[in-house]
Amino acid sequence: MADLSVKIxxxxxxxxxxxxxxxxxxGREYSEFYPLEKLGGISCKGITLKRRDGNPPPxxxxxxxxxxxxxxxxxxxxxxxxxxxxxxLKKQNTVVIANIAGNTVEEYCQMAEKLSETDxxxxxxxxxxxxxxxxxxxxxxxxxxxxxxxxxxxxxxKKPLIVKLSPNVxxxxxxxxxxxxxxxxxxxxxxxxxxxRIDINSRRPIIHxxxxxxSGAAVFPVAVRMVWQVSNAVKIPIIGMGGISTWEDAAEMxxxxxxxxxxxxxxxxDPYAPVKISEGLNKFLDDNGIKSVTELTKTVIPW
Amino acid sequence: MKYDxxxxxxxxxxxxxxxxxxxxxxxxxxxxxxxxGQFAHVYVPGKTLRRPISVCxxxxxxxxxxxxxxxxxxxLMSQMKPGELTDVxxxxxxxxxxxxxxxxxxxxxxxxxxxxxxxxKKCENPLVxxxxxxxxxxxxxDDLASAGAxxxxxxxxxxxxxxxxxxxVLRRKISEVDEVCACGPTPMLRAxxxxxxxxxxxxxxxxxxxxxxxxxxxxxxxxxxxxxxxEIMQHVCKNGPVFNAEEVVF
Numbered sequence: 001m002a003d004l005s006v007k008i009x010x011x012x013x014x015x016x017x018x019x020x021x022x023x024x025x026x027g028r029e030y031s032e033f034y035p036l037e038k039l040g041g042i043s044c045k046g047i048t049l050k051r052r053d054g055n056p057p058p059x060x061x062x063x064x065x066x067x068x069x070x071x072x073x074x075x076x077x078x079x080x081x082x083x084x085x086x087x088x089l090k091k092q093n094t095v096v097i098a099n100i101a102g103n104t105v106e107e108y109c110q111m112a113e114k115l116s117e118t119d120x121x122x123x124x125x126x127x128x129x130x131x132x133x134x135x136x137x138x139x140x141x142x143x144x145x146x147x148x149x150x151x152x153x154x155x156x157x158k159k160p161l162i163v164k165l166s167p168n169v170x171x172x173x174x175x176x177x178x179x180x181x182x183x184x185x186x187x188x189x190x191x192x193x194x195x196x197r198i199d200i201n202s203r204r205p206i207i208h209x210x211x212x213x214x215s216g217a218a219v220f221p222v223a224v225r226m227v228w229q230v231s232n233a234v235k236i237p238i239i240g241m242g243g244i245s246t247w248e249d250a251a252e253m254x255x256x257x258x259x260x261x262x263x264x265x266x267x268x269x270d271p272y273a274p275v276k277i278s279e280g281l282n283k284f285l286d287d288n289g290i291k292s293v294t295e296l297t298k299t300v301i302p303w
Numbered sequence: 304m305k306y307d308x309x310x311x312x313x314x315x316x317x318x319x320x321x322x323x324x325x326x327x328x329x330x331x332x333x334x335x336x337x338x339x340g341q342f343a344h345v346y347v348p349g350k351t352l353r354r355p356i357s358v359c360x361x362x363x364x365x366x367x368x369x370x371x372x373x374x375x376x377x378x379l380m381s382q383m384k385p386g387e388l389t390d391v392x393x394x395x396x397x398x399x400x401x402x403x404x405x406x407x408x409x410x411x412x413x414x415x416x417x418x419x420x421x422x423x424k425k426c427e428n429p430l431v432x433x434x435x436x437x438x439x440x441x442x443x444x445d446d447l448a449s450a451g452a453x454x455x456x457x458x459x460x461x462x463x464x465x466x467x468x469x470x471x472v473l474r475r476k477i478s479e480v481d482e483v484c485a486c487g488p489t490p491m492l493r494a495x496x497x498x499x500x501x502x503x504x505x506x507x508x509x510x511x512x513x514x515x516x517x518x519x520x521x522x523x524x525x526x527x528x529x530x531x532x533x534e535i536m537q538h539v540c541k542n543g544p545v546f547n548a549e550e551v552v553f
Contacts, residue, residue, distance in 0.1 A: 022521065024520055029519050054522065054536060057513065058512065059513070059525060060513045065351065069523060074522050265351060268351065268521070269353060
C-alpha cells in the first residue's frame, strides 16, 4: 500500500482525489454510494452571496467524449451553505473546499470573510465560470483582474486560498503567476472550455444559455498541457483537473505537474470514478515501487 | 447506502414499433423494489452521459425498459445484445403514488406510455388513455389490457384507435376517475394539467429533461415549480420525475 496522502497549502488530504465543484453538489447525494472519506476532499458546488436559480434548461448536452453544461451557478447562497450543509460535510472526514463566485470583487470578499469564520478547510476562488452573465470568468481572463481580485480576497480570507483558472485565455501561465504573486496558496485548473452545439433541425443551440462549458475526456490533453505550462511558471501547488477519467489519466496529470486532482464529469458515467482512480493509482505506485504519490508530481521529462 | 450501480444481464432487446425498443434485464427477485414512475439510468459504453429511461415494468425477475431511439446514445443502446451485462443505476427518482380505493386515469403520449404499464399494474381497474402520432408508433396495448386496464387508444391521424388527442378522451371520461397521472410531450402534459385543474381533479405529471448525474448533484435537469407562491428550480432526477401538475410552471 503506497502512501496516497498529499498536502496542499498546509492542508492534508488522505488521497489526491477531490470531487470537482459543480458535479458533486454538497456531497449528500454521492454519500449514498460510498462514504465520502474515500475521497481526499470535496470542492463544493459554487456558492454566491445570495441564492441563484441558475439558467433555464436545457443545461447540458453531450458532445464527442464530453459534455457542455451551463447550469449558471444555481445555489442556495452562502448562508444556507454554512448553516445547512457545512455542519454535515464536516462530519464526513474529508477535506471541505468552498468554491465561491460573485458579481463583484466585494461579493467575493464578503463571502471569503464569512467562510473564514467557519470550519471550511479551504476556499476556491471561482473566477472561471463561463455560464453567468456578470462576474465569473470576467475576473479570470487578464493578469490585471486576476491580480486585483486575488489581492483583495486575500485581505479577507484567513483560509488557504485556491484560485481556479479558466482555460479560455491566451496565456494561462502568466495568469497563474499573477495569482501566485498576489497571495494564492494554490491553483486549480482547468475550468471548462467554452463551447456550443446547435440542433440542425430547429437551428436552436441545444443549451438554453447558447454557449456552455466543455468538460470530459475531450478536454484532457488541453488540461495536461496547461497544467504543465503553469507548473513551469509557479511554485505553489496545482490541483489538476479537466477530463480525468481513469487512474492512468490521474498519473499523467500528476506527472505533468499536479499535486492533487479533481474529478468531475467522469462521475456521471461512473459514480465510483474517484474511488476507482484512487485504487488504480495505488496499484500503479506499488507496481513501480513508488512509496508516495507525491513522487509523481512534475516528473515529466520533456523533449 | 441508498444507491448502487447494478450490472444486469440483458435478456432481450428488440424493436416493437418504428424506432421503439423493448429491453428486458434480469433483476434480483429479492431485496429490491421499484416504484411505478421511477427511472433507470443506463450506461452506454463509450458515452459520457447515462441515458435516463422510465421503468416500463418490473416483475418476475425482469426489469423492462421501453425506449425510443432518439440519438447516438439510444442508438447504441438498441445494439446491445442479449447476454451482455448492462450497467444500470436503478431505481431513481420519485414515482407515482397510488392509493387504494381510488380510480386512476393514466395518460401516456408517445414514448410517455411505457411507465404507464407498471403504473397500471399498481392500480385497481385504471382507465388508460394512450396517444400516438400514428399507427406505426403504437405500443403496449396488449400489455395494458392484460394488466386489467380499460384502455382507450387515440392517434393524431386516426390510423389506429380514435382520431384525436388524449385530452378529447379525458374530457369525456374525467368524471369516471378520481385522479390523473400523465407522461408525454410537454404540450400534452400542459393540456392535461389545465383540464384537470378546471375539473378539480388532482393530477401528477412525469417530466423529462436533459440529465447528467441522475441523483440531484449536478443540477442540470432543472424544472421550474411554484412552492408557497414562490417560483423555484427543482430537478427532474431527484425531486421528480413525477411532480404535482399544479406546481409545475409549464
